[in-house]
Amino acid sequence: xxxxxxxxxxxxLSSREANAAALSAVDEGVAVPVADGxxxxxxxxCTALGGEMVECPARDPLGRRIVAEYARCGxxxxxxxxxxxxxPLLSExxxxxxxxxxxxxxxxxxxxxxxxxxxxxxxxxxxxxxxCATGMLSVLGFxxxxxxxxxxxxxxxxxxxxxxxxGALLPELQGVxxxxxxxxxxxxYGPRGAAEVFGPQKGASADDVARLDRGVRHLADVAGADxxxxxxxxxxxxxxxxxxxxxxxxxxPGAETVLETVGFDSLLDGADLVITGEGSIDAQTLMxxxxxxxxxxxxxxxxxxxxxxxxxxxxxxxxxxxxxxxICINPPSLDxxxxxxxxxxxxxxxxxxxxxxx
Numbered sequence: 001x002x003x004x005x006x007x008x009x010x011x012x013l014s015s016r017e018a019n020a021a022a023l024s025a026v027d028e029g030v031a032v033p034v035a036d037g038x039x040x041x042x043x044x045x046c047t048a049l050g051g052e053m054v055e056c057p058a059r060d061p062l063g064r065r066i067v068a069e070y071a072r073c074g075x076x077x078x079x080x081x082x083x084x085x086x087x088p089l090l091s092e093x094x095x096x097x098x099x100x101x102x103x104x105x106x107x108x109x110x111x112x113x114x115x116x117x118x119x120x121x122x123x124x125x126x127x128x129x130x131x132c133a134t135g136m137l138s139v140l141g142f143x144x145x146x147x148x149x150x151x152x153x154x155x156x157x158x159x160x161x162x163x164x165x166x167g168a169l170l171p172e173l174q175g176v177x178x179x180x181x182x183x184x185x186x187x188x189y190g191p192r193g194a195a196e197v198f199g200p201q202k203g204a205s206a207d208d209v210a211r212l213d214r215g216v217r218h219l220a221d222v223a224g225a226d227x228x229x230x231x232x233x234x235x236x237x238x239x240x241x242x243x244x245x246x247x248x249x250x251x252x253p254g255a256e257t258v259l260e261t262v263g264f265d266s267l268l269d270g271a272d273l274v275i276t277g278e279g280s281i282d283a284q285t286l287m288x289x290x291x292x293x294x295x296x297x298x299x300x301x302x303x304x305x306x307x308x309x310x311x312x313x314x315x316x317x318x319x320x321x322x323x324x325x326x327i328c329i330n331p332p333s334l335d336x337x338x339x340x341x342x343x344x345x346x347x348x349x350x351x352x353x354x355x356x357x358x
Contacts (some may be wrong), residue, residue, distance in 0.1 A: 002029035003271045003298075005264060007290040008040040009279035009310055012345050015044045021346035022308070025353040027120025032262050034276075035233075036290040037181030037254015038085065042078040045121075046071035048262040051078075056111035058084045059085055061100035061128045070108050076119045077112035081105045081236050082126030084136025087202060090128055094175070095203025097130035097195075097212060098157040102239060113172045120176060122243070123254060124159035124236035125183040130156040130195055130212045142246060143165040156237070159215025162222055163317050165246060168232050180243050181254035182232030185207065185288050188241035189216040194234040204235070211286030255293035265297060273324075274298040275353065281326065283317045295322055306356060308349055310339060327352050 004026075006018040013021070019031035033044035046053055051073030058068040066089070071078040082088075084104030087095065105122065110121050129135070135154030136143055142151045145164045156242045163328040169178075186192045195212035197202065204212060216238050220228035227233060227245035232253070233242060243249035259265070268274070276294040278285070286292045290306050296303045304324035312328040313316075319326060329348040338344055 002026045002272050002273045003267050004275045005034045005294050007034055007278040011169040012340050014070050014293050016047045016204050022353050025350040033322040035181045035258050037123050038183035041123035042080045043069040045078045049073040058107040059104040059352045061085045077117035078121045078124045079108045079356040087128040097202040097204050098128045099155055101135030101155045102129050102131055103139050106136040106203035113176050120178050121336050123181045124180055124239050127236040130237035133239040141170040156212050161216045179250045179252050180242050181252055181257050182235035183254045184235050185231040186234035186237040188228035188233040189213050194238040255290045268301050271303050274303055274305045280311040281309035282313035286321055
C-alpha cells in the first residue's frame with residue numbers, strides 16, 4: 001500500500017488536488033492533505049478533518065475591507081494569516097512592510113472566537129508584513145504606546161517607537177486555546193531574522209530592512225527577548241515572536257502539528273511506500289518543511305519515501321538526507337507558464353509517479 005501526503009504546489013495545486021493526482025497513478029493507496037503551517041494549512045486541515053471554510057470580514061495589509069476565509073472543524077478554527085495579509089493581496093508598488101499590518105488576522109481570530117471556536121490555530125506563512133503581530137494584538141486587546149503614552153498603530157515603522165505595552169486578551173478569547181504554527185524556524189531578528197531574510201521580497205529596501213530589524217530588536221527589549229530568538233519567532237514577519245512574548249501564544253512546528261492532527265502515523269501501518277512533495281524542493285526543505293517531516297516519520301518505521309516537486313535543487317543533499325527518490329515532475333523543455341497550469345501539473349504528477357512505479 002502507498003501513503004500519499006503531498007503539500008500544496010503553491011499558486012498551482014492545493015494539497016488535496018496534488019494528492020488526488022498522485023492517487024490516480026497508484027493501484028492501492030491512501031491520501032491525506034498536509035501542510036507546514038504556511039499558506040494552505042487551513043484548507044488542508046479542513047479537508048482532512050471534514051470541516052468547512054467560513055467567510056468573515058477582515059482587513060487587508062493596508063487596512064482595506066475584504067472577505068477572508070478560515071477553516072472550521074468542530075470547535076477548532078484554522079486561520080491562515082495569508083488569507084488576510086498575504087503578499088498576493090498587494091500590487092507590486094503597494095508592498096511596503098514598514099506600513100503593512102497584521103490587523104486583519106486579529107479580525108479573523110476574533111470572528112472565530114465569537115462563533116464558538118475553543119481552539120484556534122494560526123498558520124504563519126506568506127505574510128506581507130513585518131510588524132511582530134502588533135497589528136493583530138491591537139485588535140485582540142493590547143495597546144502599544146510611545147514615550148509620550150500615545151497609542152501606536154501596529155506596523156513595522158512603529159516598532160522602534162514602542163515604549164510600553166498595556167492590555168490583555170479580550171474576554172472573548174479567555175479560555176480559548178490559541179497556538180501559532182510556524183513554517184520557518186528562524187529567529188525574529190539578526191542575519192537569519194524576519195527582515196533580513198524575507199523583507200526584500202515584501203518590498204523592503206536595504207535601509208528598510210535595517211530599520212525593521214532595529215524595530216524588532218527594540219520590541220524584543222521591551223517585551224522579552226527570549227521569545228524572539230526561539231524557533232519560529234521570525235515566521236510571518238516576526239509574528240511568532242510577538243505572539244509568544246506579548247500574547248502568551250504557544251509556537252508549534254507547523255508540519256509536525258499538522259501530521260499529528262491528521263493522524264498521519266496511523267496511516268503508515270502496512271505501508272510499503274510514502275509519496276510526499278511540494279511545489280519546489282531543495283535543501284531548505286530539510287528545515288522543517290512538510291516533506292522533511294513526512295520523511296522523518298516514515299523512516300522511523302523503515303518505510304521508503306519519494307518526493308515529487310515542480311522544481312528540484314540540491315538533489316544529492318536530499319538523497320543523502322534519506323529520500324529514496326526526488327523527482328521533478330516537469331520535463332526540461334516545459335516552459336514555466338505551462339508548468340504552472342493546474343491541469344498540466346496534475347497530469348505531470350500522475351505521469352511521473354507512474355514512471356517511477358513501473
